[in-house]
Amino acid sequence: MPEPSPASSASPPSDPAPAPPRVPEAVHRRRWAVLGVLMLSLLIVVLDNSILNVAVKTIATPAPTGLGATQSELEWAINSYTLVFAGLLFASGLLGDRLGRKRSLLFGLAVFGLGSALAAFSGSPGELIAYRAVMGLGAAFVMPATLAVLMNVFERDEQPKAIGIWAGSVGLAIAIGPITGGVLLEHFWWGSIFLVNVPVVLLGLALMAWLVPESRDPAPGRIDLVGVLLSVLGLVLLVYGIIRGGERASFTEPGVLLPVLGGLAVLTAFVLYEKRSDHPALDVSYFRKPVFSAAVAAIALVFFALMGVTFFSAFYLQSVRGYSALDSGLLLLPLALAQMVFAPRARLAVERFGARAVCATGMAAVALGLAAFAFFDADTPVWVMALVFLVQGAGMAHIMPPVTVAIMQTLPREKAGSGSAVNNTFRQVGGALGVAVLGSVLSSVYRGEIESHLGVLPPAVRATAGESLEATLAVAEKLHVDALVAPAQQAFLDAMHVTAYASAAVAAVGAVVVAAFLPGRAPAPGLPPQPTPDPTEAAEPAHR
Structure with missing residues (x-):
């Protein structure tokens, strides 16, 4: 009697392969066009947060050039968006599962476009802060819905490739945001950085209404x-x-x-x-699965480290190196290009080496890139900086797609909205923590370094001048104390070096986490191995 077990054990994932497709044929045919619309929606949301960073100096300028915003008002113009966005991500993902992901996308994009138009014509810093919060509300409905729709228009075997492309669009937004902002500020008024969103939003709404299918949880139960x-x-x-x-x-x-x-x-x-x-609202039992927990931890840790270094690199490039906003944006191109090239292909590395090795290597590359900032000074060659950004981008490209696949394929397809919300919530909280904690390290070290040099200033302005590099340079320029510029820049470099080591250490912890808990080589092409059967397939008949 022939033994069937060796054949079946040689390729265990082949059992569910004959199952009929879960995606309707009409949707399956236009899946790549749908992905393009999702990327456009994601692009505009991510781009807007990066585009504002290059405009803060202009907005701080008194009217009519800017709004005359104070440092605190500038921070809240950024933070009001982050606060609303992060606070509502999980709830918006749940609502998308219940009411429909397409509706969530249309609502979110419309609100985001309205907030952008209002922000462009803000008459005061207070209005800008309020309208940025409106934009955050819209973005909270867009971000989780894009990934949830993706999971419902692609079959399981194509999801890793689609997620890789989806993640690559984030890298594109990170790069073109500062570049777009620099170009707009050179030719138009500060509000153009928000007004440019409106035609893109209108295009996205039209394409979404035409191409994107509606999907929702068929049995959501009580809210x-x-x-x-x-x-x-x-x-x-x-x-x-x-x-x-x-x-x-x-x-x-x-x-x-x-x-x-x-x-x-x-x-x-x-x-x-x-x-x-x-x-x-959230089945917390998923966090008992090492793969799921390690994946969300990896997302939080990598964005903690990366957002912290992004925060101080902007000051390094513009205030120490003297680059314009546009030049600084162009220097980020290697990071974006690396993500665009490698993220869609990360699944191939996972197929060959396993999610554990790929993500751990990616984390190590990010840690190496962050540590390199500890050796940057005022004369570091541009090609060295470009190489470091390239390494960071390549590392990110081999982290985000595999861990996102691990999270999204752990949850049932009908819970894709809440899964995407968990993914994005951990990313946002990790990034906010990175800016806050590593920004505090940077500020504390800088103050300690610059304090001994502030004796050349009048006592009344010393406290203000010691708050940050920007504050020191502003006071030095106003009082014509040129001798303070070089010590201020050196103090910032020393603070940046300490912060870079801290960022690298956090990324190294992430490498240990994924090396310990993510699965090894996948038994089937493109899919990180799961310790339990796929809930969307094996467990679906048992839905209550």
Whole structure:
């Protein structure tokens, strides 16, 4: 009697292969066009956050050139977007699963476009802060819906490739944001950086209405209103505390500590409530799976490290090296190009070497790139900086697609919105923590270094001048104290070196995490191995 077991054991994933396609044929035929629309939506949301960073100096200029915004108002023009975006990501993902992901995308894009138009014509810093919050509301509905739609228009075997392309578009946005901002500011007024979103949004809405199919959870059950409210409150408190900690360069002040601890307490209550709920907004049992937990931890850690270094690299390039906003944006092209080239091909490396080796190597490359900043000075050759950005981009390209696949393929297809929301929430919180914590390290070291040089200034302005490199240079220029410029730049370089080592250490921790918990070589092409059968296939007949 022939033995069937060797054949079956040689290719275990072949059993579910004959299953009929889960994506309708009409949708399957236009899946790549749908992906293009999703990338356009994602591009505009990510691009806008990076484009504002190059315009802060212009917006700080008094009217009519800018709005005359103070440093604190500039920070909140950025942070109001982040606070609303991060706070609502999880809730918007749940609503997309329940009400329809296409509706979520259309609503989010429309709100984002409206907020952009209003922000472009803001008459005061307060108005700009409010309209940026409106943009954050729209972006919160767009970001998770793009990935959720992707998971519902591609069959499982093509999802890693599609996710790689999706992740590569993020790299494109990171690069063209500063470049676009630099070009617009050289030829138009500051509001053009927001107004440029409007025609792109209108194009995206038209293409989305035409091409993107509607999808939702067919059996969502009762809405977990308590869980949704707890998640929003907890995330808003936590992110607000993190932002305030970064602003104050201290995490021990009551105004920082109370919201952080309050946010953690509410999120703990959220987890405990979800564990006991018979209709949870988030099935926390997924976090018991090492692959899922390691993947979300990797996302948080890599964005913690990367957003921190992005924060201080902008000051290094413009205030120490003297590059314009446009030149600084162009220097980021190697990072974007590396992501665009390697992210769609990361699945091939996973097929050959496994998610564990690929992601650990990618994390190590990011850590190496971050550590390289510790050796940068005022005369580092441009080609060296370009090479470092290239290494960082290549590392990111081999992290984001595999860990995103691991997260999204752990959850059932009908829960794609909440899975995408978890993915993006950890990314946003990790990035906000990176800017706040590493920004605090940078600020503390800089203040300690520059303090001994401030004796040449009048006592009344010393405290203000010691807050940051920008503040020191502004006071030195106003009072014509040229002798303070070189010490200020050197103090910043010393602070940047310390912060670079801290960033690299966080990325190294991420490498250890993924090396310990992500799976090894995939048994089937393009799919990281899962310790349990795919819930969207093997477990689906058992849905309650």
